[in-house]
Every structure is written in C-alpha cells, then in structure tokens.
Amino acid sequence: MATPGHLEFRNVSKTYALPGRPLVNVLSHVSFDVEPGAFVTIVGPSGCGKSTLLRLVVGLDEDYRGDILLNGRRITGTSLTRGIVFQDHRLLPWLTLEQNIGLSLENSGWSQKEKAEAVAEHIALVGLSGFQKAYPHELSGGMAQRGAIARGLASRPEILLLDEPLGALDALTRVHLQAEIQRIWETEGTTMILVTHDVEEAVYLSHRVVVMSANPGRVVEDLTIDLPFPRDRADGEFVALKRRILAAMGEDGGSRRDAA
Amino acid sequence: MATPGHLEFRNVSKTYALPGRPLVNVLSHVSFDVEPGAFVTIVGPSGCGKSTLLRLVVGLDEDYRGDILLNGRRITGTSLTRGIVFQDHRLLPWLTLEQNIGLSLENSGWSQKEKAEAVAEHIALVGLSGFQKAYPHELSGGMAQRGAIARGLASRPEILLLDEPLGALDALTRVHLQAEIQRIWETEGTTMILVTHDVEEAVYLSHRVVVMSANPGRVVEDLTIDLPFPRDRADGEFVALKRRILAAMGEDGGSRRDAA
Amino acid sequence: PARAEEVLPSINLQLTPWTVIAQEKGFFKDAFDKIGTTKVNLIASGAADLLGAEAAAVNGGAIAIAQRMIYPATVHRANGLDGVIIWASEPSNRYRAPILARADNDKINSVADLDGKKFGSSRISCYWSSPFEVTTKAGLPFDSRDKQGRIRYTSIDNSAVAITSVLTGATDATTAHLAAGAFAGAWLSGKLKVIGRSPDDGVYVNNAGRVTYFARRDFVNKYPQVVKAFLAARERTREWTSDHVDEAAEIVADKTRVPLEVAKFQITHAGEWEFMAGEPNAERARNAIKTFQAWYVENGDDILAERGLTSAQIDAFIDGRFFVGGQYSIYN
Amino acid sequence: MKLRRDTLPALFLEAFFRDPDTQHMANTSDTIEAAAVEAGTVDRPAPRFAGGLFGAGRPNLIGLILPFAILALWQTAAANKWIDPVFLPAPITVVTAFWKMLTKQHLAFDFLASISIVGQAFLYGSVAAIILGIAAGLSRKVEQFFGPTFDTIRHIPGIAWLPLIVLWLGIGAPAKVLVIAKSVFFPVFLNTLQGIRNVEKNYIELAKVLTLTRWQLVRKVIVPAAMPSIMVSLRYAAGLAWALVVVAEGLSGLSGLGFLIFRAQGLLLTDQLLVCMVIIGLVGFAIDRSMYVAQKRVLKWKQGYDG
Amino acid sequence: MKLRRDTLPALFLEAFFRDPDTQHMANTSDTIEAAAVEAGTVDRPAPRFAGGLFGAGRPNLIGLILPFAILALWQTAAANKWIDPVFLPAPITVVTAFWKMLTKQHLAFDFLASISIVGQAFLYGSVAAIILGIAAGLSRKVEQFFGPTFDTIRHIPGIAWLPLIVLWLGIGAPAKVLVIAKSVFFPVFLNTLQGIRNVEKNYIELAKVLTLTRWQLVRKVIVPAAMPSIMVSLRYAAGLAWALVVVAEGLSGLSGLGFLIFRAQGLLLTDQLLVCMVIIGLVGFAIDRSMYVAQKRVLKWKQGYDG
Ligand SMILES: Nc1ncnc2c1ncn2[C@@H]1O[C@H](COP(=O)(O)OP(=O)(O)OP(=O)(O)O)[C@@H](O)[C@H]1O
Ligand SMILES: Nc1ncnc2c1ncn2[C@@H]1O[C@H](COP(=O)(O)OP(=O)(O)OP(=O)(O)O)[C@@H](O)[C@H]1O
Numbered sequence A, B: 001m002a003t004p005g006h007l008e009f010r011n012v013s014k015t016y017a018l019p020g021r022p023l024v025n026v027l028s029h030v031s032f033d034v035e036p037g038a039f040v041t042i043v044g045p046s047g048c049g050k051s052t053l054l055r056l057v058v059g060l061d062e063d064y065r066g067d068i069l070l071n072g073r074r075i076t077g078t079s080l081t082r083g084i085v086f087q088d089h090r091l092l093p094w095l096t097l098e099q100n101i102g103l104s105l106e107n108s109g110w111s112q113k114e115k116a117e118a119v120a121e122h123i124a125l126v127g128l129s130g131f132q133k134a135y136p137h138e139l140s141g142g143m144a145q146r147g148a149i150a151r152g153l154a155s156r157p158e159i160l161l162l163d164e165p166l167g168a169l170d171a172l173t174r175v176h177l178q179a180e181i182q183r184i185w186e187t188e189g190t191t192m193i194l195v196t197h198d199v200e201e202a203v204y205l206s207h208r209v210v211v212m213s214a215n216p217g218r219v220v221e222d223l224t225i226d227l228p229f230p231r232d233r234a235d236g237e238f239v240a241l242k243r244r245i246l247a248a249m250g251e252d253g254g255s256r257r258d259a260a
Numbered sequence C: 001p002a003r004a005e006e007v008l009p010s011i012n013l014q015l016t017p018w019t020v021i022a023q024e025k026g027f028f029k030d031a032f033d034k035i036g037t038t039k040v041n042l043i044a045s046g047a048a049d050l051l052g053a054e055a056a057a058v059n060g061g062a063i064a065i066a067q068r069m070i071y072p073a074t075v076h077r078a079n080g081l082d083g084v085i086i087w088a089s090e091p092s093n094r095y096r097a098p099i100l101a102r103a104d105n106d107k108i109n110s111v112a113d114l115d116g117k118k119f120g121s122s123r124i125s126c127y128w129s130s131p132f133e134v135t136t137k138a139g140l141p142f143d144s145r146d147k148q149g150r151i152r153y154t155s156i157d158n159s160a161v162a163i164t165s166v167l168t169g170a171t172d173a174t175t176a177h178l179a180a181g182a183f184a185g186a187w188l189s190g191k192l193k194v195i196g197r198s199p200d201d202g203v204y205v206n207n208a209g210r211v212t213y214f215a216r217r218d219f220v221n222k223y224p225q226v227v228k229a230f231l232a233a234r235e236r237t238r239e240w241t242s243d244h245v246d247e248a249a250e251i252v253a254d255k256t257r258v259p260l261e262v263a264k265f266q267i268t269h270a271g272e273w274e275f276m277a278g279e280p281n282a283e284r285a286r287n288a289i290k291t292f293q294a295w296y297v298e299n300g301d302d303i304l305a306e307r308g309l310t311s312a313q314i315d316a317f318i319d320g321r322f323f324v325g326g327q328y329s330i331y332n
Numbered sequence D, E: 001m002k003l004r005r006d007t008l009p010a011l012f013l014e015a016f017f018r019d020p021d022t023q024h025m026a027n028t029s030d031t032i033e034a035a036a037v038e039a040g041t042v043d044r045p046a047p048r049f050a051g052g053l054f055g056a057g058r059p060n061l062i063g064l065i066l067p068f069a070i071l072a073l074w075q076t077a078a079a080n081k082w083i084d085p086v087f088l089p090a091p092i093t094v095v096t097a098f099w100k101m102l103t104k105q106h107l108a109f110d111f112l113a114s115i116s117i118v119g120q121a122f123l124y125g126s127v128a129a130i131i132l133g134i135a136a137g138l139s140r141k142v143e144q145f146f147g148p149t150f151d152t153i154r155h156i157p158g159i160a161w162l163p164l165i166v167l168w169l170g171i172g173a174p175a176k177v178l179v180i181a182k183s184v185f186f187p188v189f190l191n192t193l194q195g196i197r198n199v200e201k202n203y204i205e206l207a208k209v210l211t212l213t214r215w216q217l218v219r220k221v222i223v224p225a226a227m228p229s230i231m232v233s234l235r236y237a238a239g240l241a242w243a244l245v246v247v248a249e250g251l252s253g254l255s256g257l258g259f260l261i262f263r264a265q266g267l268l269l270t271d272q273l274l275v276c277m278v279i280i281g282l283v284g285f286a287i288d289r290s291m292y293v294a295q296k297r298v299l300k301w302k303q304g305y306d307g
C-alpha cells in the first residue's frame, strides 16, 4: 500500500530562547539517513531534542537550519504520508475514542465502511474494545496512550513517527503492541522512526539505533542492528549491542539494565 | 520530620458508568494494609484501577464502597500530609517551573527563604537547574514529569503517592531518581506508594509489591520483599521475585523480561 | 398674611430657557431670598423628560416643580401621581404644533394630501394630540392599535428619528414644536414646510395644548410661598425677556448650549411656550381638562378612555390657591 | 444545538427544576440505577446531590429564594406605601393589568411582534458574528483587516447611528432588526474570536498532522473547543437582544413590547410597564435556561470546574 | 494588569503599529538577536513575520485598508452628494467642526466629563462583576442563588429601569454611573463565571491536593485560567460603556459627549454628531488596544491558536 521514501537529515540545527537562559541549542548539526522501509529508533536522555526532531520531520516546525529531505526535497508542511504518535496522547476531549481514531481517516479517501472497519480493527488491536464510546477523560493513562497509537496506525502512513508510544504501558501490553508494530512494519513496509527510553525495545525492534546526547542535542552514535527477526533478547550479540548503546548514552557502570 | 500513619484498605469497591458499556467495576473488594514508613509498589495492567485507587487515597474522590482508613479514621478530603505525583504532569501552564513547585509549599508554613531553598534544591535534584523560569510548554515531556516529581517531593508529605513518575524518563535519569526517591524515603521516613509498570523497579525499591489485575480491578498478589538494601538486580532471589510478580500478572512465557 | 412656614433652603428646578434667564438676571434671587430659599439649582433633565423619568424626579425630590404639557400631566395624575397643577398657560395657538412635511415634497401640501400616507410622531405628547384633532376633523383618522384609519400612523419616540424619517421619506409627515430644542435646527435648515395647523377654535389650541407646571401635593402644601415665589419669578422673567430679546437670547444660548440663532428663535417664535402668559382662572383651566378629556374619549383615545379623571379629581388637580382669588396667587 | 424543537419546553422545565449539574447524570442514571445498586456505587459528579427531593434531580430551591424575597419586598413596599404606587404598584395590580392587557389590549400580539423582531435580529446577528468570528479566528489576516474597524465602530453608540440607519433602511422592521442585530453581533464575534484564540495549540498541531481541511478543522476541532466561549456569548446576546427591543421599537410602530414600555413610561402607566418588564424578564430567563441546557448537552465531554 | 500607568500610551502605539502576535517575541528578541545570528536560528511564532518594515515589528497595514476605504467612500459620497450633507457632511467639514468645538466649545471639557462617567461606571461594574462572578464560579450555591434572578433581570431593558433609578438616585452622576455600570456588569459576570466553569478539572484537583485555600485557588489557579475569558469581556464591556454614555448623558445634564450627540441630533448638527462619533470610536479603539496589549502580556504563557 505505502510507497516509502528516503529521508535525510543534513546538518539540522535548532535553537530556542528561554527566559533567563538566553539560548538553548536543542539540535546541533544532526545528520543521518533513513532508508525507505527502515525501522530506526532514537534513544537519548530526557530533553536532548528527540521530540523536537520528530516535530521537524512531521512538518510542524520549519524554522531550523540545515535540511530535512524526503526523496531529495525539503519537507514542507504536514502530509498524510507522514504520521505521528505524540508523546502526550492528544486525544481530543470532545470526541469519543472512536471519533478520535476516525479523525485520522477523514481525508483518507476511504469509504465510510472501510473507515469504520479500520477504526474497529485498530481499537481491537490496542485492546480497547468496549471503550469505543468513551471520552478521553474516561480512559486511564495507558488506555489513552493506546488510543493514540491506534489513531497513528489507522491511517497507514508511509512514514510513522512514534514518540515514546509505549511509555505508560505495562510489560504485557507493551510486548503485545511491540509485536503489532513490528507486524505492521513488515507487512505494510512503513518507515518507522521510534523514540523510546527502553534500549532493549530499541534493539529488539529496529534496523538502526541513533543515540543522541544533550547540551547541545546531537547524534553521538549511529548503530546498525543486523540481527535476524524475530530476535532473542537473551542472545549474546543482542546483549552486547544493548550494552554498547547504554555505554554511548553514558550509562555503563552502575546501571541496573547493564546488570541484567 | 514526618510522622507516618497506618493506612488500611478495607473492601474498597468502585464502579464507573460508561456510555454503551453500562458499568465498569474499576475496583472490586480491594483490601490491604500499608505500614507507617513502608514502601509499597502497585503493579498491574493498564486500566486495572491503579490511578483510581490513588485518587481515593489522596482524597479526591469519596464516592466508593468500603473504607480507606488512615490511623483508623476514614480519609476525608485532601491534606498536606498526603501528596501525589499525578500520572500526567499537571504543571500549571501559567506558572513557571519554579512557581509550579513553589505552589506546593504555599501552605507549608515555611519562611520565604526556606521555600525558595526547597524549590531550588528540588529543581536541582531532578536535574532541571537553569529551567527555573521556563513555562511548562517550554519543557520536554520528561522534563515536565521531573518537574512534577520535584513538586511532589518538595512539600515532604507523610504519605507520597507516585503514579508512574518515571515513565517518560531515560534509564540514566530514571536510576538517578530512583536513588533519590529511596534516599528521601529512608531519611524522611515517608510512606511511599508507587505505581509503576517496571517490575524490576518495583522489586528494587519496595518493601511490598501489590499486584493488581483488571476486570474487575482487584488485588491478585501481595508480596513482601525482604531483601536488604541496597539491592542487587542480578541477585538470584531478586530475579525470582521479579519472575513471580510477572507470573502473577499473567506475563510468564514469551515475555521479554522473563527471558532476560 | 401667610402662616409661619418651614423654610426651604435650596430648591432644584429644571434648566430651561426661562430659568437660566431668571437665574442670570437675579429674578430668582429677588423672589426666593425673601422667603429664605437661598440656593437655586438648575438641573438639565434632557431625555428624562420624555421617559416619564421626570415624574420620578419630581417624586424623588430631584426636581421640585416640573413643566409638562397638560395632556401627559393629566394621564400622570390619572395613574396616581400625587401632584397638583400650580400653573397653567393661556390657550395655545395654531403655531404651536403644526404638521410638517419635507419642503421639496410637492405631493403633500395640505392635510387632505395625507390620505393613505405615513405619519410618524410620538404617541404620548402634543405631537400626537394636535395632529389627531386636525386629521380627525378632516375625515382622515389616524391608524390606532385596534383599527386602521386613513393615515398610516406610527409612533416614533426619538425626535431625531421622527425628523430624519420625514427628511428621508421614510414617513411623509410629522408634528413637532418648532421651538423645541430637538426640532429648531431642522426647521431652521429650511428643509421642512408646514402643511396644516390646529384650528384656532379647536380642542388642542384651547384645551389640550396648554402648558402646565406641577409639583407634589405635599411639597405644595408645605411650601406654598416657594411656589408663589417661583411663579412670580417666572412672570418677571417673561416680561423682561420680551423687552430684551437679544440679551435673553445670548443668555439662553450660553447656558443651554445652543447656537444663538436657535436661542433667539426659541424666544421669538410664535409657537414658543416657555414665555407664555398664565391662565389666571382656575375654573377655565379645569374646564380645559374636562373638555379635552371628553373630546379625546369620544374620538377613541384608548388611554384616556380607560384612565380618565373624574370631575372632582380634576377640580382638585388644579390647585386654586395659585390662581386668581387664591391665597398664593400672583394674579391678585 | 442538536435538539429537536419539541424537546425545548421540556428542557426548560428540566432546567428550572433540576440542579444544573445533575442534568447529565440524570439522563444516564435512569437506565443504570438498578444495576448500580447491586453492583456497587455509581459515580456522580459529587455525592452531595445524591437523593434529591424529586428522585434523581433536585429542584433549584436556592434559586427561588431571591426572586421570592424580591417579590415579598415588593409586596411589602407596596402595601406600606414605601414607594408611591405610581412608581411601584402592588404585584396584584400588575397581575390585573396583565390580565386586562392580555384579554383586551392584544398583549399576545405585541408579544409576537417583539419576539419576531428579536428572533430575527438574534439569528442574523449571531450567525454573522459566528461566521466572521471563525474567519477572523482562523486567519490573522482577516482579523487584522476587520479588527481595527470593528473595534472602533463597536464603541460608537447605537443611538448615534439611528439617523443613518433610517436613511438607508427606513423605519420598518429591517431597521429595527439591524439595530438589534448590530448589538448582538459584537459580543458573539469577540467571544468566538477569543474562543478560537484559546484553542490549545496542541490540538491545532494534531489537526495539521492529520491534514484536516479548513472546514474539518473548524467543525471537528475549533468549534467544539471554542463552544463554551461561544455559548456564553450567545446566552448573553439573547438577553441583549431583548433589552434592545425597546430601543428598536421606540424607533417606530404601534406594537411590540418596546412600544408598550415607551408608552407606559411616557404616560406613567407603571402597572403596564411592570407587566412588560416581567414578561421580558421571564421570557429571557426561559430562553437563557434552554440555551444553558442545550449547552450542557453539547458540552457533555467537558470536564470543567463545577464549583 | 500589572502595567504601570505611564506605559499605557506606549502600549497603545505599539499595539497599533505592530502585528499583535509579534509582541512577545519583540520583547525578548532585542536582547538575543545578536546571539541568535551566530548560534543558529531563533524560534519565532511564524517565519512570515521575520523582517518587517520597522525592524522587529510590522505595522498592521492590513488593518488600515478598511478605515481608509471607508474614509474614501465617505469623501466620494459627500463630494458627489450621494447623501444629503444634512446626514453626511464631508470629512473636511467634520474636521473643521472638530477644531471649532475644541477651541470654542469646551470639547475637551465634555470629553473629560464623559470619560469620568464611563471610567467610574466601568470600574464599579466590572469589579463587582468579577467579584461576584468568581464567587458564583467558586460555589454552585452562590450561582444558584443569584443565577435565576440575574438571568431574568439582565434581559429587562435598562431604559425600563430609568424611572426607578431616577426615583432612588435622582438624575445626577450616580444615576448615570449606575445605568452604565449595570450594562457593564452582565457580560463580565457571565464571562467570569463561564471562564471559571471552563477551568480544567485537573487543575482544580491539583489545587485540592496542594490544599490551597480558596483565596490561593482563586489567585493562582482560577483567575489565571479564566483570564482569557475575563479579558475578552472587559474589552467588550469597555465598548459597551462608551456606547451607553450617550443614553446616560441624554438622561440629564448639559455636558459630555452624550449630551453633544443628543444636541447635535436635535439641532441637525450632523458635523458635530460625526465629530462625537469619531472621537468615541477612536478613544474606544485606543482603550481596546491597550487592553489587548495588557492581555497579551498577562497571558504570555498561553499557547493558543494564532490563526
Ligand atoms: N471518569 C471516569 N469515568 C468513567 N470511567 C473511568 C473514569 N476514570 C477511569 N475510568 C475507568 O476506570 C478504569 C481504571 O482506570 P485507571 O485510570 O484507574 O487505570 P490505571 O490502572 O491507572 O491504568 P493505566 O496504567 O493505564 O494508567 C478504566 O477502565 C477507565 O476506563
Ligand atoms: N517551545 C519551546 N520553547 C523553548 N524551549 C523548548 C520548547 N520546546 C522544547 N524546548 C526545549 O528543547 C529541549 C528539547 O526538548 P524535546 O521535547 O525535544 O526533548 P526530548 O528529547 O523529547 O525529551 P523527553 O525525552 O523528555 O521527551 C528541551 O531543553 C526543552 O526545554
């Protein structure tokens, strides 16, 4: 269905002015490529500019230096081919869960029936059947986050940006959704860019892990994960890669994951 | 500083009405005790009623069956002795970070100087120095969450409820804050009730782990963790406890954490 | 010899062309000082007049003695306002409330031309009672709330709107006191012409068109000497003004903030009412009310029909003490 | 907003006799009350409302205190002649006057005349205001284009415009409608505009990401989010429209409540004046409550502060 | 709100000549512009505003189109006598009249008279409305107590109250102030109340958890959150107060712009009428923009939709 495109970051820099702290270099000379259909994960400490980077890709902010090119052309504005699951769920409080998910299909060009099916299917996918008519304030934190994931997946974009989509979920639900995301990535060929704090998740799911660091926000490591799917979390190479990423993040020694 | 109290849950039940789905049994006959100064962690799948339970303890909702007793008296209303860090950060958008944290000290009875010190100290604690004057929308997701933690800790309540406070944080920051929370718990004798999705975190930090399950929300396991502090995450008993909790949550077999 | 009375140290009066002259020339001072009333406040009551608010002002003491045309004054009394008329004017004249049309409207030159045309004026004043008589006598009754007549009558309370309507053709005719502040400008602009006048022997000129002054009954009973002094000052002002038109006009222009030519017009126009002579005879004043009341009721005035005054009420309404032969009369 | 016409009177009764914030609950609780008793507790906005006088709802008794106090004061003042009856006739006199006006003086007709003017003016004024408000809200350009002019014009008293309005529209119904509609326009326009400015940027970003069209953005995001603000201005403007019917009908005519008020004032027919005031007040109140209930239904997703 | 008095004129100029949403940026960018050039890009609300005519800001040229178009139309209409000069004198006549009124007829004095009435009425009306609005917002009980009565009274035309107001307060300044203050009261009251009702429940819960007192709740949570709503009603009410000064000053007195308007209408001095209209419009506009700028500063935390 989707025809994925080639995404390039060329020397992307961005600054914010903050009161009492003149300039924050949120992104500084960020450069890397994302192949069509790749699964790239971005990890890095809180506040290092991951969400900012995704905002640029999705086209919400065009005020930066450098270029973000899709198929060789600079990204301008938003597009249905680039979807995002925001870090906060951003379900509209005046729409029911169903309507919230349906909103992403408004301009899909599908028939009413296709839309209804897609909505129902994705609600089931994230385990929220029965809450179709619930308003966001009637959902728990994790449920709302799952709703947001359903909304992001439902419209089947070519490039899907996921900003810590699984952060508020328990391990079981998390594993289930990881599997679903992976399945969709494989069957639809969607290019996925995932932000996560869970390095294991990063290694488990992705082709490539981009490690960022803060002050200024920059890329410090860009690792290709060549292990075959499905991956074994206990595999030696898997653990070694995990450790290497953690090391890049400055987390080796004393970290509990390291010890696991 | 704080004089902790004894907290009892006696047959606590709560129901919500949802459109198209008449009644949700959010909590069903929940009973357990929390000793003064204990560190209790609640784990359970998304939507099983953890946040609801904390809302009841903090006194935001008195419409439930059964009793929640503090020092033998039913909890009514909110009190400065019971603090909470909400699952969403809930920083007030019109206050700067500093002011947001200061808000929790309004009625502490401390002098201006003490308040200012406490604010500065807690901002430093969560690694947000330099962002004192930033408004919430100028913070990243994880930074906002850290701000909320700072607010929760600053007023030194006797009982502190933490609703997934570390969910949006990278591993390094997370470990650092776990250590801080543990330190405060030890030095101040605060009773801590933590909701988390990270079972390792639960075992690492707490005296007791209460495992909940959904539909209806109920307690399925109530485990005492007797390991000495500081704990070793690689310790055999530690891993066994982790496994047992995961099993109680229905996560054994196929779970990645299990495999680790 | 007057009884010992309470002294009224200060009095509030309407700010009108004659009162500003009386104030400026010291006629008030001369009349009031004798009875211990040392302060006269002139209050500009603007649109409050129109809205019945001046009755409230009189009642609340904000104005001691107020001017009102006899028709609304009667209705106020009928509604229970506990006041008395302490002065009534001589009969009106044909110049007081003429029917006006646009000067360049050659289709309408007389009352007869109004058949089927639109007429807009305030329903609660001379602007209704005068043309009502004229057109009724001409066989062209106004529309009323209940039935259609020959002339499309509509009530327009805002005088600026009434004039604008005629000037723009939204209505064909209206009635106004040309000497009134709200109309003098329009008349002097030359854009209006007179197409009809109240008949000299008619009800309006002789009865309904009279001007009155009224005050609260208890005020009058308490301070009859004040009332007398007020009337005396008025009389003196009237005489002085007719001898000193230009000086009077300057005072009026300055104190009521109107252009000089307008002020002069307000004093000299034949239809003015500020400087009219009084009706000395109480009985004639009473008969005036009785006559126009009967006439209007007979001709279908829905308001008076319902709220008329009895003869006895009318007799009491005109306070004879201030007319010829009365204890406090200035005519004696 | 989506109410069928025939439900409006019912809504009004409901609005008056029930506590406002039990409205929503009352609707659902009918069906689930039984189940709830067995299964546990049912969540209510606040427990203090449980078990009212009339079952699920409780009549707004508190709200009746003040009106009755005023009525009692009025009656006492009239009985003891604190205020001259010519300015404040006794309530019973007013009732008599009402009856007489109704049976003998076509009061119903006047009422219809006024309500038709008010209704039209409110409709035109508020529709124009919402459309322009949305346009200005969506585009800074539009706001900048109209803004300074509107912000100047709206300060100029309506009365000052009268001659020009008569010039263009005469003194018939259109002029009256315009006078009222102009006054309805501004509060609704400003509140719509500000309501849109206050829509959270996050939601707009979401809409951008979902590539909603302008129209979808308006319908799905902006209007719902600005609705509380728009509704309050509509409620206010409905009152304003009534208040202005007097000015408008003073413009011309021999019918309508405004005419009656003017006439009653000029001639000191205070009983009739009070009849008109009470009618306008009560009708306004009824309209207001219907709109309030409509608002509650439209905004049932809203988790606001209930006091 | 926290502005010193002497900054107000400056604010007004700024408001007029700059694009509204560059205000905030303009303040910070002065200090950091230099640094930004070196270090990378500076975030601005929208890039389209970068590099305006006057440096950091851009004059709101769009907003001048309509006024100038109206002026041009007016001049043309007058020159070609489309409209009788008695209704619409040429602009130049109006300017002459303005000069004459200013130099020979104490226009400044009338202006001060009006502004003092309007200022007082606006102050009393809006302060009362905000206090009562907050009280009603905080407590359903208070709302229910006043609600029905207010919602009835506010529909009753101000003009209908005149006799009673005159009876109690006479026809001097207090009566005028009351007439205007009453009209200022309701929009501000309703918007304050609704603004509070719209404060997110989450924030109220937070305040409860922090055991803020009522007063802290009001100051730290409710007022900031309801501020956008309150501000828009204040802006609107300021306009209303001006519009009503005519009614109030028509009531009585020989001074003030309202009196001048009435007199001009009566005497068909249309040039003077227009002078008054233009003055009121421009003063109203100035007040409005000052309040707008104040609002922008007070609400600098607000991430709303910028159009
Ligand atoms: N206001 C409400 N109205 C109706 N149902 C509600 C409401 N609040 C919560 N619920 C329901 O209560 C259940 C429990 O919610 P709760 O927020 O306590 O879950 P949780 O255990 O915190 O989940 P998570 O880990 O996802 O945050 C959910 O099914 C939710 O739909
Ligand atoms: N609107 C803004 N104004 C000023 N500074 C901002 C703004 N938005 C973000 N920032 C700053 O940019 C930096 C990066 O923010 P970003 O949200 O991209 O971080 P992140 O990597 O997503 O962090 P997290 O993992 O905590 O979500 C932070 O220092 C933040 O303070």
Ligand SMILES: [Mg+2]
Pocket (backbone or CB within 6 Å): A050, A051, A052, A087, A163, B140, B141, B142
């Ligand atoms: Mg982020």
Ligand SMILES: [Mg+2]
Pocket (backbone or CB within 6 Å): A140, A141, A142, B050, B051, B052, B087, B163
């Ligand atoms: Mg939760």
